[in-house]
Amino acid sequence: MATTVTHLKAQLGAAAPVSRATRDAPWVRWLLTAVALLFLAGFLVLPLAAVFTEALRKGVGVYFRALIDHDALAAIRLTLLAAAISVPANVVFGVAAAWAITKFQFRGKNVLITLIDLPFAVSPVISGLIYVLVFGLQGWYGHYLNAEHPWFPALQAWLVAKDFTIIFAVPGIVLATTFVTFPFVARELIPLMQAQGSDEEYAAVTLGASGWQIFRRVTLPNIKWGLFYGVILCNARAMGEFGAVSVVSGHIRGETNTIPLHVEILYNEYNFAAAFAMASLLALLAIFTLVLKSFVEWRYATSHKG
Amino acid sequence: MSSRSPRSVLPGFGLSLGFTIAYLSLIVLVPLAAAFIKTSGMTWNEFVDAVASRQVLASYRLSFGISFLAAAVNAFFGLIVAWVLVRYPFPGKRIVDAVVDLPFALPTAVAGIALTAIYARNGWLGFLEPVWGGVVGPDGHVVSNGLVQYLDQLLPGVNWGEWLGLKIAFDRPGIFIALTFIGLPFVVRTLQPVLEELEPEFEEASATLGATRWQTIRKVIFPQLLPALITGFTLSFARALGEYGSVVFIAGNKPLHSEITPLLIMTKLEQFDYRGATAIAVILLVTSFTLLLLINLLQSWTRRHQRA
Numbered sequence: 001m002a003t004t005v006t007h008l009k010a011q012l013g014a015a016a017p018v019s020r021a022t023r024d025a026p027w028v029r030w031l032l033t034a035v036a037l038l039f040l041a042g043f044l045v046l047p048l049a050a051v052f053t054e055a056l057r058k059g060v061g062v063y064f065r066a067l068i069d070h071d072a073l074a075a076i077r078l079t080l081l082a083a084a085i086s087v088p089a090n091v092v093f094g095v096a097a098a099w100a101i102t103k104f105q106f107r108g109k110n111v112l113i114t115l116i117d118l119p120f121a122v123s124p125v126i127s128g129l130i131y132v133l134v135f136g137l138q139g140w141y142g143h144y145l146n147a148e149h150p151w152f153p154a155l156q157a158w159l160v161a162k163d164f165t166i167i168f169a170v171p172g173i174v175l176a177t178t179f180v181t182f183p184f185v186a187r188e189l190i191p192l193m194q195a196q197g198s199d200e201e202y203a204a205v206t207l208g209a210s211g212w213q214i215f216r217r218v219t220l221p222n223i224k225w226g227l228f229y230g231v232i233l234c235n236a237r238a239m240g241e242f243g244a245v246s247v248v249s250g251h252i253r254g255e256t257n258t259i260p261l262h263v264e265i266l267y268n269e270y271n272f273a274a275a276f277a278m279a280s281l282l283a284l285l286a287i288f289t290l291v292l293k294s295f296v297e298w299r300y301a302t303s304h305k306g
Numbered sequence: 307m308s309s310r311s312p313r314s315v316l317p318g319f320g321l322s323l324g325f326t327i328a329y330l331s332l333i334v335l336v337p338l339a340a341a342f343i344k345t346s347g348m349t350w351n352e353f354v355d356a357v358a359s360r361q362v363l364a365s366y367r368l369s370f371g372i373s374f375l376a377a378a379v380n381a382f383f384g385l386i387v388a389w390v391l392v393r394y395p396f397p398g399k400r401i402v403d404a405v406v407d408l409p410f411a412l413p414t415a416v417a418g419i420a421l422t423a424i425y426a427r428n429g430w431l432g433f434l435e436p437v438w439g440g441v442v443g444p445d446g447h448v449v450s451n452g453l454v455q456y457l458d459q460l461l462p463g464v465n466w467g468e469w470l471g472l473k474i475a476f477d478r479p480g481i482f483i484a485l486t487f488i489g490l491p492f493v494v495r496t497l498q499p500v501l502e503e504l505e506p507e508f509e510e511a512s513a514t515l516g517a518t519r520w521q522t523i524r525k526v527i528f529p530q531l532l533p534a535l536i537t538g539f540t541l542s543f544a545r546a547l548g549e550y551g552s553v554v555f556i557a558g559n560k561p562l563h564s565e566i567t568p569l570l571i572m573t574k575l576e577q578f579d580y581r582g583a584t585a586i587a588v589i590l591l592v593t594s595f596t597l598l599l600l601i602n603l604l605q606s607w608t609r610r611h612q613r614a
Binding site: 023024025029032033035036037039040043044045046047048050051054089092093096097099100101103104105106112114115116117118119121122123124125126129130131132133134136138139140175178179182198201202205210211214215233236239240241242243246247260261263264267272275276279282283285286287289290291293294298 | 325326410414490584
């Protein structure tokens with residue numbers, strides 16, 4: 001039936017001239033397309049092009065020397081480390097949250113979904129600030145370290161002995177990164193798993209599969225592209241986060257600087273070529289992310305048509 | 307926790323929900339609560355002094371004003387971009403569609419220094435600066451007029467140079483450009499799915515009833531897009547309010563003139579004024595949560611409205 005209708009429509013469309021009232025005049029099309037493309041070129045493509053031009057302004061030699069600089073390599077390592085911890089943590093959370101929310105009925109589900117989205121509504125600077133309040137030496141963590149009668153005295157003694165600091169050190173950077181990338185995986189998976197329903201999982205239960213088997217053999221293959229999509233977005237943000245990480249980082253060169261923070265330091269030292277060279281790494285990551293994202297969308301669209 | 311799950315034979319309810327709530331509390335809720343707890347320790351006068359000093363009030367005016375302006379511009383151009391992407395075929399459309407997400411993927415600090423490089427005096431678009439704010443000689447006299455000076459002559463009585471800024475980078479127009487950059491995808495990505503699902507039948511019916519194309523767009527298409535447009539505008543506005551990385555490089559950060567609110571929080575933190583920083587943060591948090599609530603209300607209203 002549906003195909004007949006489309007068929008008819010196609011025939012009608014071919015036979016009758018297209019109504020002026022359902023399609024825009026050619027000059028309107030041209031004008032709007034030109035406006036849209038010019039706007040995107042001016043606002044989005046131009047900055048991207050500027051990054052690479054500025055990075056290579058002083059030549060390829062300067063560019064690569066900036067990248068293999070000792071502090072630059074340390075920043076790259078720290079960025080990779082922060083992403084390597086925060087992204088998997090948020091993947092585990094995203095899968096668990098999506099499983100609980102989409103496979104079961106419970107009260108307060110909508111509140112939970114809203115709470116998961118909260119970090120997106122928080123300014124990056126505030127994301128860092130709240131961790132300073134909790135884990136800073138002036139904050140709750142500092143109170144704990146200085147408490148005379150703490151909970152778990154052994155833990156306090158160990159932390160004091162190790163001089164374990166969170167804020168202005170690597171753990172704070174990892175925590176802040178985890179906060180700002182918190183919703184990415186969950187918010188990709190929840191609508192996807194809601195749309196897919198649970199029929200296949202029910203069938204698997206009936207056939208005697210265990211929980212882990214159901215997840216690995218039934219759910220995971222169904223959500224893999226959505227999961228991958230969430231992971232690449234999560235990773236891009238994790239590696240590029242600036243505001244939140246800036247608050248909790250001690251800005252110690254070679255120790256607590258991520259790539260974006262290193263870009264800032266170089267830029268403020270008027271070392272523009274090096275700053276843009278480091279920035280070009282992040283720009284390449286952004287391009288790579290967009291390419292992967294388009295690929296996943298295309299893959300997803302074709303797998304659903306077929 | 308019980309592993310008996312409500313109304314489902316699937317396992318793992320207790321484990322997954324328990325982990326979700328524990329992780330959510332640890333990473334998000336407890337740290338956010340810390341901001342409110344810290345502020346509740348302040349007296350009312352301390353709080354008002356922190357959140358309503360002259361410098362902070364100026365930053366609200368600036369942040370809210372420019373964020374609103376940037377979101378409005380994004381709503382306008384975002385509508386055109388979404389319309390073109392959904393309705394018109396043209397070569398390279400997939401690439402253009404991917405490029406829309408660039409502000410999501412490009413780290414804000416990179417966007418900040420790139421925009422600064424473009425709009426600085428010696429940058430690619432540096433020629434815009436004299437067109438905008440004229441050329442002021444070393445003695446402070448205007449050598450040649452720009453748009454701002456013409457506006458001054460046309461509508462005297464307002465200090466346009468102060469309001470609009472005479473430069474582009476390192477002044478208010480730069481903040482506007484950065485906030486427009488980061489906000490664009492929100493409008494396009496909320497409008498796109500709605501545009502794709504618009505039934506052509508409505509437009510055909512409208513045409514059959516004798517409406518012109520413009521009438522159809524205004525009375526049939528636009529009302530269906532309006533909720534998504536408002537949502538996109540609000541998301542873009544909320545994001546702009548909290549934005550830091552892309553703005554600090556291009557803003558010039560002149561006190562009382564081009565200091566955005568998140569920058570003030572940062573400045574207070576660097577002075578170890580944690581209370582002051584937290585008090586301003588609470589104001590911003592309450593604002594963004596209110597905006598989030600408004601969007602949720604709008605969306606649930608739209609869903610009910612469409613079903614009815």
